[in-house]
Amino acid sequence: xxxxxxxxxxxxxxxxxxxxxxxxxxxxxxxxxxxxxxxxxxxxxxxxxxxxxxxxxxxxxxxxxxxxxxxxxxxxxxxxxxxxxxxxxxxxxxxxxxxxxxxxxxxxxxxxxxxxxxxxxxxxxxxxxxxxxxxxxxxxxxxxxxxxxxxxxxxxxxxxxxxxxxxxxxxxxxxxxxxxxxxxxxxxxxxxxxxxxxxxxxxxxxxxxxxxxxxxxxxxxxxxxxxxxxxxxxxxxxxxxxxxxxxxxxxxxxxxxxxxxxxxxxxxxxxxxxxxxxxxxxxxxxxxxxxxxxxxxxxxxxxxxxxxxxxxxxxxxxxxxxxxxxxxxxxxxxxxxxxxxxxxxxxxxxxxxxxxxxxxxxxxxxxxxxxxxxxxxxxxxxxxxxxxxxxxxxxxxxxxxxxxxxxxxxxxxxxxxxxxxxxxxxxxxxxxxxxxxxxxxxxxxxxxxxxxxxxxxxxxxxxxxxxxxxxxxxxxxxxxxxxxxxxxxxxxxxxxxxxxxxxxxxxxx
Numbered sequence: 001x002x003x004x005x006x007x008x009x010x011x012x013x014x015x016x017x018x019x020x021x022x023x024x025x026x027x028x029x030x031x032x033x034x035x036x037x038x039x040x041x042x043x044x045x046x047x048x049x050x051x052x053x054x055x056x057x058x059x060x061x062x063x064x065x066x067x068x069x070x071x072x073x074x075x076x077x078x079x080x081x082x083x084x085x086x087x088x089x090x091x092x093x094x095x096x097x098x099x100x101x102x103x104x105x106x107x108x109x110x111x112x113x114x115x116x117x118x119x120x121x122x123x124x125x126x127x128x129x130x131x132x133x134x135x136x137x138x139x140x141x142x143x144x145x146x147x148x149x150x151x152x153x154x155x156x157x158x159x160x161x162x163x164x165x166x167x168x169x170x171x172x173x174x175x176x177x178x179x180x181x182x183x184x185x186x187x188x189x190x191x192x193x194x195x196x197x198x199x200x201x202x203x204x205x206x207x208x209x210x211x212x213x214x215x216x217x218x219x220x221x222x223x224x225x226x227x228x229x230x231x232x233x234x235x236x237x238x239x240x241x242x243x244x245x246x247x248x249x250x251x252x253x254x255x256x257x258x259x260x261x262x263x264x265x266x267x268x269x270x271x272x273x274x275x276x277x278x279x280x281x282x283x284x285x286x287x288x289x290x291x292x293x294x295x296x297x298x299x300x301x302x303x304x305x306x307x308x309x310x311x312x313x314x315x316x317x318x319x320x321x322x323x324x325x326x327x328x329x330x331x332x333x334x335x336x337x338x339x340x341x342x343x344x345x346x347x348x349x350x351x352x353x354x355x356x357x358x359x360x361x362x363x364x365x366x367x368x369x370x371x372x373x374x375x376x377x378x379x380x381x382x383x384x385x386x387x388x389x390x391x392x393x394x395x396x397x398x399x400x401x402x403x404x405x406x407x408x409x410x411x412x413x414x415x416x417x418x419x420x421x422x423x424x425x426x427x428x429x430x431x432x433x434x435x436x437x438x439x440x441x442x443x444x445x446x447x448x449x450x451x452x453x454x455x456x457x458x459x460x461x462x463x464x465x466x467x468x469x470x471x472x473x474x475x476x477x478x479x480x481x482x483x484x485x486x487x488x489x490x491x492x493x494x495x496x497x498x499x500x501x502x503x504x505x506x507x508x509x
Contacts, residue, residue, distance in 0.1 A: 005507055008060035010072035015056025017077050021084055022046045022053075024146050028088065032139035041091035042139065049084045068506060074158055074497040078120060078489055081154075085147045086116035092140045110478050110485075117485045119147035121492035122155070122368060124241025124338035124461025127474040127481070133246040138227060141244040145234040152238025152368035153201050155492065156271055157194045200271055200278070201237065208233035208263045212256065221256045228252075236263040239368045241338025241461040248340045248462075248469060254324055257341045261331050265298070268335035268363025289403040294364050294374040301358050302330045308351045315347070333358040336370040338461025340469030352464060356447075359454040370459030370492060372422055379407060379415045421495060422457070429453040429487055433480055440477035442466075452476070456484045457491040 029042035065073060089112035106115045111127045118125045133141070213229035215221035223245075224232075231244050245251040249260060266274065273291065276284040285291055306326035309315060317325065328341040333355055344355060362371030379402065386398050399406045430446075430453040437444035444452070444466060451463035452473070462469035466476070473481060490498045500506050 005068040005072065006060070006062065006066070007069070007072055009062045009065060010069045010076060011056045012058075012060040012062070013065065013073050014076040014080050015053040015059070017053070018049050018056065018080050018084060019053025021049045021081055021150075024150060025049060025088075025143075027146060028139040028143040031142055032137060035138055037137040037139055038092070039139070041088040042143070044091060045084055045087035048087060052080070052084070071497045071500050071506070074493050075489075075501060077154070078493055081147075081150075082113065082117040082120045082489070085120055085143075086112040088140060088143050089115050092137065110481055111474065114473070114481050114485055115144070116147065117488050118461070119144055119240070119242060120151040120154075121459050121488045122148050122151045122235075122238050122240035122336070122370060123456065123459040123488050123492070124148070124235070125456060125467070125484070125488070126242070126461075126472050128246075128472055129474070130246035130470060133244060138244075142227075142231065144242045145231040145244065148240035148242050149205070149234035149238045151492075152240060152267070153198065156197050156201060156366070156368055158493070196275065197271055200274055204237045204263070204266060204274075205233050208236050211259055211263075215255060215259060221253050223252050224256055232260065233263075236260050236337070236339075237267045237368070239264055239267040239335045239337040239363065239370075241332070241336075243339065246470075249328070250340060250342050250470075254320070257324060257328050260339065261328060264331050264335045264337045264339070267337070268367045268369035269294075270364040270366040272366050273364075287403055290364055290375045290378055293378045297361055297374060298331060298334055301334065301354060301361075302327045305330050305351055305354050308348060308354065312348050312351070329355060330358055333460060334361045335363045336458060336460045338455075340462055343468060343470045345464060345468040345470070356451055356454065356464070359451075359458050359460050362458070372419060372458070375402075376415045376419055378402065379412060380419060383412055383416070418495065422491075425487070425490070425495070426453055426457050429457055429483070432483060433476070436477055436480045436483075440480075442475060442477060444476070452484075453487075457487045459488060459491050 025042050025046045029039040029046065032039040032042060086109075089106045090109065091107070106112050106127055114125075114127055117123075128136075209229050212221070212224050212232055213226055216224040216226075216229065228244065232249075234240075235242050241248075243249065243251075249257055269291070270288070273285045273288060276282075306323055309317065309322045309326050315322075325341050325344075328339070329344055331337075332339045332341075336359075344352060347355075360372055361377065362373040363369030365373050365375040379400070382400050382402070386400055389398060390396055400412060401407065430449050433444060433449040433453055434446060436442075437449065448463070448465035448467070451465070452467045455461060455463040455467065456473075462471075465471070467473050473484065476484070
């Protein structure tokens with residue numbers, strides 16, 4: 001039976017994306033020149049992006065994608081961009097001192113690819129040691145921030161333009177929760193919708209820059225210079241988590257930490273709802289049941305963690321720091337941003353386990369966030385409640401509704417299947433990390449492996465113990481880090497676009 005999927009069209013469009021990647025790569029190259037650093041690593045990446053992009057574009061002139069081609073294009077794009085994005089880390093990662101013999105640096109193939117994939121998938125997991133941040137040129141640190149910002153924008157466009165169309169794990173429900181019949185038709189063409197989302201994304205980023213740097217100009221945030229303001233604006237809105245500071249957000253004053261929280265929440269809110277707010281249609285977000293569920297989850301888990309910290313006599317933080325650190329780190333993990341305002345490895349067991357649960361929630365569909373997402377959990381809970389009702393009233397016909405609209409049973413089954421698959425993959429990754437740690441002689445406990453597996457697959461970043469917020473993933477074996485690269489890739493693009501490529505039926509029937 002002949003192959004029917006038109007892989008050439010998918011590769012051709014992937015080539016176009018790679019070719020355009022040369023533009024953001026020029027930004028850190030220019031900064032390297034201004035700082036007197038070597039721009040060659042970025043120039044190499046630009047040359048590879050243009051050459052590979054042009055070569056792939058020659059494969060096909062057909063720019064129309066069917067469902068199968070869309071799956072392939074999504075998977076290839078994230079893999080291709082991460083590969084090119086790793087080049088600056090590989091060639092510049094030894095740092096300004098050139099101390100390549102130190103552990104934790106990113107100038108090895110596996111670590112460079114890990115850092116790039118972590119950035120593009122907005123995971124925020126790093127292999128860099130805390131001290132290593134001071135060794136790296138600003139240009140490389142800026143590229144870490146930029147690739148995360150690009151990943152957040154990319155997943156927005158893919159989620160709104162493709163995933164809902166491909167019916168990935170119930171993503172089609174986003175149209176219901178966005179209070180519009182078709183999120184891909186906010187504008188007549190997908191390109192116009194992409195520009196609309198681009199405008200919102202850029203606008204939020206610029207607003208974050210103004211707020212963060214404004215605090216510096218007011219004299220209440222000395223550490224938040226212009227470079228840090230731009231860097232953290234890029235990753236706050238992208239709910240990504242990389243920081244050019246080794247201590248993450250703990251390096252900044254309390255007012256900076258408070259100011260970042262709203263941008264993490266906005267970045268993990270459905271951008272279609274944000275669009276309606278900009279149009280003065282405030283009633284639409286109020287009608288979103290997912291938004292209420294999401295904000296309620298943030299409030300509930302924040303209250304629980306703050307309560308636990310308040311009774312932790314070993315910490316004794318004080319009232320304001322207790323509230324700030326509790327709320328900040330809950331918001332950071334629920335939104336999958338991955339910033340940290342302090343090292344929560346030192347928190348009590350109860351507080352750390354609540355943070356572990358936060359990793360599985362995620363923000364809203366149609367946002368930059370990762371993890372399972374609030375919309376799917378809302379449907380799962382509603383379906384479970386309905387099943388309890390029908391268990392005692394078997395004759396009852398009770399359709400499941402979200403925001404007043406009926407959810408068809410096929411979508412409910414898609415969501416159950418997605419959640420189950422995500423949990424199975426998470427446990428599988430946990431077992432692999434535990435077994436490989438024992439083989440490699442790495443000090444990784446069961447809880448440490450659970451946290452790392454959840455953080456990597458749910459694209460969050462920091463975990464616990466070895467991979468804590470002030471730690472890194474360089475302590476895991478090369479094999480484990482290689483598997484983590486694949487898991488970040490699969491988790492970011494919602495599992496299905498990668499796994500479906502493994503089916504023979506995808507290629508033949």
